[in-house]
Amino acid sequence: MTTMTAAMDVAPRAGAWGGIAWAAARDLGLASRSKAEIGVLLLFYVIVVTLFPLGVGPEPTLLRAMGPGVLWVAALLASMLSLPRLFAADFADGTLEQIALSPYPLAALVSGKIIAHWAATGLPLAVLSPLLGLQFGLRGDELVVLALGLLLGTPTLSLLGAIGSALTLGVRSGNGLLALLILPLYVPILIFGAGAVDAVRDGVSANPQLSLLGAALLAAAVGAPLAAAAGVRIALD
Amino acid sequence: MLEAQQLAAQRGSAVLFANVDFTVRAGEALMVTGANGSGKTTLMKIAAGLTRPVTGRLSWLGTTVLPFDPALRASTLYIGHSPALNDELTAEENLCALVRLHGTQADAAAIRAALSAWSLEAQRALPARALSQGQRRRVGLARLRLLRRALWVLDEPTAALDSAGVALLEQHVSSHLASGGIALIATHDDLTLNAGTKRNLHLR
Numbered sequence: 001m002t003t004m005t006a007a008m009d010v011a012p013r014a015g016a017w018g019g020i021a022w023a024a025a026r027d028l029g030l031a032s033r034s035k036a037e038i039g040v041l042l043l044f045y046v047i048v049v050t051l052f053p054l055g056v057g058p059e060p061t062l063l064r065a066m067g068p069g070v071l072w073v074a075a076l077l078a079s080m081l082s083l084p085r086l087f088a089a090d091f092a093d094g095t096l097e098q099i100a101l102s103p104y105p106l107a108a109l110v111s112g113k114i115i116a117h118w119a120a121t122g123l124p125l126a127v128l129s130p131l132l133g134l135q136f137g138l139r140g141d142e143l144v145v146l147a148l149g150l151l152l153g154t155p156t157l158s159l160l161g162a163i164g165s166a167l168t169l170g171v172r173s174g175n176g177l178l179a180l181l182i183l184p185l186y187v188p189i190l191i192f193g194a195g196a197v198d199a200v201r202d203g204v205s206a207n208p209q210l211s212l213l214g215a216a217l218l219a220a221a222v223g224a225p226l227a228a229a230a231g232v233r234i235a236l237d
Numbered sequence: 238m239l240e241a242q243q244l245a246a247q248r249g250s251a252v253l254f255a256n257v258d259f260t261v262r263a264g265e266a267l268m269v270t271g272a273n274g275s276g277k278t279t280l281m282k283i284a285a286g287l288t289r290p291v292t293g294r295l296s297w298l299g300t301t302v303l304p305f306d307p308a309l310r311a312s313t314l315y316i317g318h319s320p321a322l323n324d325e326l327t328a329e330e331n332l333c334a335l336v337r338l339h340g341t342q343a344d345a346a347a348i349r350a351a352l353s354a355w356s357l358e359a360q361r362a363l364p365a366r367a368l369s370q371g372q373r374r375r376v377g378l379a380r381l382r383l384l385r386r387a388l389w390v391l392d393e394p395t396a397a398l399d400s401a402g403v404a405l406l407e408q409h410v411s412s413h414l415a416s417g418g419i420a421l422i423a424t425h426d427d428l429t430l431n432a433g434t435k436r437n438l439h440l441r
Contacts, residue, residue, distance in 0.1 A: 014311070014340040026334050033325050094319030097287060103311045103340045233305060237288050 023112025067136025122154025
């Protein structure tokens with residue numbers, strides 16, 4: 001038996017960082033090839049946000065009051081819209097089986113996929129948001145806090161979304177179920193994110209809200225990959 | 238040595254198989270045959286550590302293993318029914334990604350050599366969606382040359398493969414067995430392997 005294992009390689013070098021790097025590099029490479037999908041997502045964000053001023057009329061105080069909430073809700077929806085891409089294609093073509101059987105820790109590979117998902121969806125949404133905030137008459141410091149909040153909050157959305165995405169793999173009408181599962185979990189992020197901008201508008205510090213967003217990000221970064229990895233294993237069983 | 242005792246599996250409420258026992262030693266291949274729906278794929282998934290059997294146990298090198306056991310993962314190469322190719326990536330990129338995913342450094346020359354061995358040098362830079370079913374299967378099987386693992390679990394490796402491809406597969410499996418490897422192969426075709434290395438399991 002020992003001679004047999006000596007003749008064969010047992011998978012070498014399979015640490016968590018290697019797994020994160022592999023998954024992030026692969027998914028970012030794939031995202032860079034489907035720029036159209038990212039474009040559609042950003043356009044969706046722009047259009048949803050733009051519909052509100054058109055719908056409620058050009059009343060400056062009203063627009064300023066609802067601006068942060070609208071921008072955050074639209075960001076939640078856009079982020080959720082892109083979630084099925086996270087695992088579904090890999091599940092369909094058999095790659096997810098290979099990922100689950102890889103010597104790298106599955107949670108590390110899932111983390112890498114989440115990082116790539118955020119870089120391709122949450123990050124552009126956050127960068128674009130100050131521009132859209134202008135439509136609502138938000139001032140400079142409010143725009144800065146809006147973008148900061150989204151930079152802290154969108155990774156949490158991707159992390160929580162990964163759990164739902166893994167749990168709804170292979171489920172018929174999974175996308176609708178995914179929304180039902182995930183949107184309630186997004187509520188705290190929405191409240192603190194929009195609340196941060198409201199705080200600045202009211203002349204108080206946004207630090208408490210931003211700190212809470214940061215804390216939520218840290219907690220999700222530790223827990224969500226493990227939960228999503230468990231979900232992937234259940235889906236493959 | 239891969240050993241299974243009293244394995245049983247079911248899909249929904251239907252029992253696929255029960256009381257399946259086998260022992261495969263170094264240098265042996267177990268050919269799993271059976272009608273459609275007899276549970277070949279499920280047995281392959283159990284052996285690869287993807288699925289838990291309803292009853293029974295699986296042991297690898299004398300130790301009982303549960304699904305996703307790290308020791309089993311580190312020494313298994315599983316090639317499932319779908320070849321695990323992403324449509325957007327080229328044949329070369331797909332192969333490179335799959336090899337790296339298994340913790341093995343993929344050097345470009347070795348990847349090219351593996352693709353050439355499977356007569357895919359002209360399709361190297363084509364996205365996987367432009368490949369035929371047989372060519373996709375070949376890209377998947379090219380991993381056999383690059384990842385040296387003790388246990389090969391191959392689910393229908395001959396599906397969509399032409400006779401030249403089947404011959405190449407037989408060659409790979411034979412040399413794997415000769416160097417002390419183990420293979421579990423679910424297939425409807427009769428593979429020609431060296432005498433004395435082939436054992437059969439028929440599921441009903």
